[in-house]
Amino acid sequence: MDYKKVTEDLVNWLKEKAKETGARGFVFGLSGGIDSAVIAALSKKVFPENSLGLIMPCESIDEDAEHAKLVADKINLKTETIDLTKTYRTLIEASFESENKMAKSNIKPRLRMTTLYYYAQDLGYLVLGPSNASEWYLGYSTKYGDSGADIMPIVNILKTDVFEIAKELGVPREIIEKKPSAGLWKGQTDEDEMGFTYEVLDSYIRGESTPDEKIKEKIDRMHKNSAHKRVMAPHFELKK
Numbered sequence: 001m002d003y004k005k006v007t008e009d010l011v012n013w014l015k016e017k018a019k020e021t022g023a024r025g026f027v028f029g030l031s032g033g034i035d036s037a038v039i040a041a042l043s044k045k046v047f048p049e050n051s052l053g054l055i056m057p058c059e060s061i062d063e064d065a066e067h068a069k070l071v072a073d074k075i076n077l078k079t080e081t082i083d084l085t086k087t088y089r090t091l092i093e094a095s096f097e098s099e100n101k102m103a104k105s106n107i108k109p110r111l112r113m114t115t116l117y118y119y120a121q122d123l124g125y126l127v128l129g130p131s132n133a134s135e136w137y138l139g140y141s142t143k144y145g146d147s148g149a150d151i152m153p154i155v156n157i158l159k160t161d162v163f164e165i166a167k168e169l170g171v172p173r174e175i176i177e178k179k180p181s182a183g184l185w186k187g188q189t190d191e192d193e194m195g196f197t198y199e200v201l202d203s204y205i206r207g208e209s210t211p212d213e214k215i216k217e218k219i220d221r222m223h224k225n226s227a228h229k230r231v232m233a234p235h236f237e238l239k240k
Helices: 003-021 034-046 062-075 085-094 101-105 107-123 133-138 159-169 173-177 190-194 198-206 213-225
Strands: 025-029 051-055 078-081 125-127
Touching: 003 034, 003 125, 003 159, 025 034, 025 107, 034 051, 034 062, 034 159, 034 173, 051 062, 051 107, 062 078, 062 173, 085 107, 101 107, 107 125, 133 159, 133 198, 133 213, 159 173, 159 198, 190 198, 198 213
Parallel strands: 025 051, 025 125, 051 078
Antiparallel strands: none
């Protein structure tokens, strides 16, 4: 893959989408991870003055906010920090304390999505989503959370290719070398949770190689079970 050309094509595509919709700028979550860093750098090339990164800690790891600011400083990105921890805890207290770890954790990206759209509508911006092709294939995202966006620039780009595009865009080395994580809880990493590496997954998606049977079954199962995340919600059709 010619990563320089792909990067240029991404920027041109985003310019076209902005023009089509009359968007005044882009807003996105800045998590301190590789995907959001790439989105931020792409946005700055389209809207040098009207790109806004929201840092939204929610019982988060301090290092994530530090890495987000590192990215912002490198590309001279305007940011705002909205601490959603109190909002998150208020919601839990107002409803109930679930023992389901994922049910509680997934509230966080949904609160972030709501915050992004609040800013977007006020400013006349579009929300950029960070999902990449590897995570999209597995459904490794929160429905109506980080997958809730107006434009998803890298949703057809595999994770291993995202790293290469990050290099083209000058993303800081610390971000590129950081283990991918959704940041839902301390010590959580994507690959530990999935049970296989992005290299194995991407090679399988490309049709280059097939992992051992257990991993293949898990990937196929995750892809099948997450199909609902990649389509519009089922809707009843009136018979004429």
